[in-house]
Amino acid sequence: MLNDQKHNRAFSLIELVLVLVLIGIVAAIAMPRISNASSQYMLESASQRALYEIEYAKAIAKATSSSYTMHFDSAGQRIYLSGPNGKADDGVVRELNLNDSIYEVSMNIDLSGETSFIINGFGMPEKMYEFDLYRGSYKQKINVDCHTGEVSLE
Template sequence: MSRRAFTLVELVLVIGIIAIAAAIAIPRYADALLRYRADAAARRISGDLALARSRANTTSTAHSVVFSVAANEYRIPEMADASTGAAYTVRLGDAPYRATLVSASFGGQSQVSFNGYGVPNCGGALLIRAGSVERTVVLDATSGRASVQ
């Protein structure tokens, strides 16, 4: 009765192939993760701009979104955070985004206000970066709609 087994050469060869495959896959995974983080942060900002616009329209009161590049966050003072009761604040440096707010410009200011009709006081753009990946959120001055580019 003969016993079948793998030789040391076969095991080393398989481990080498797995190591090569991992060396190829890991950088691609890291790039995909950075793209995900930049996209998620940009979509969150776009969604919150739409939320502030909608809340301003439905309540017929002005709502503003204030961006702080230095603190890497933005807030909507007229809305309360459900868990803390403080002003609604999103920190882009925290998980899951781990992104950086590079610039925020709305007519020379770092904030935008929506009037009671949901119309912004001006258009503008935001630049978000996660690693080497950048996304731009553009707010249209006429329609008040935000888009990710």
């Protein structure tokens, strides 16, 4: 009788294989969702950082009463600020590299053929600008309004 009780407490090989198969099925279902959530998060992080960089450029231009230039390098997938006085040879003040492993996003720029825009000494951009950031099938549009100075995400 003692041998029967010990035998009943053990798991059979079939039960263990069945549990492993179920865990595999659940993991296969969950993995694409986790991957999509990760892509969305990385895109949102990069978009918020780009918005912050433009807001920083506006603030520093206003504080110093000097023009600064936001440059968009689509080949290198980076956004950088130069200045004061908006000249590219004044040196890079700040830089956002969209290829960094924490973002890994792509950029599409619609600056009417330009690759930069100037923020004047009042902290206002000279023109209306918009650009898109992409990660996989997800897209985030960033708008810069020259009338209000507002930078927004769509």
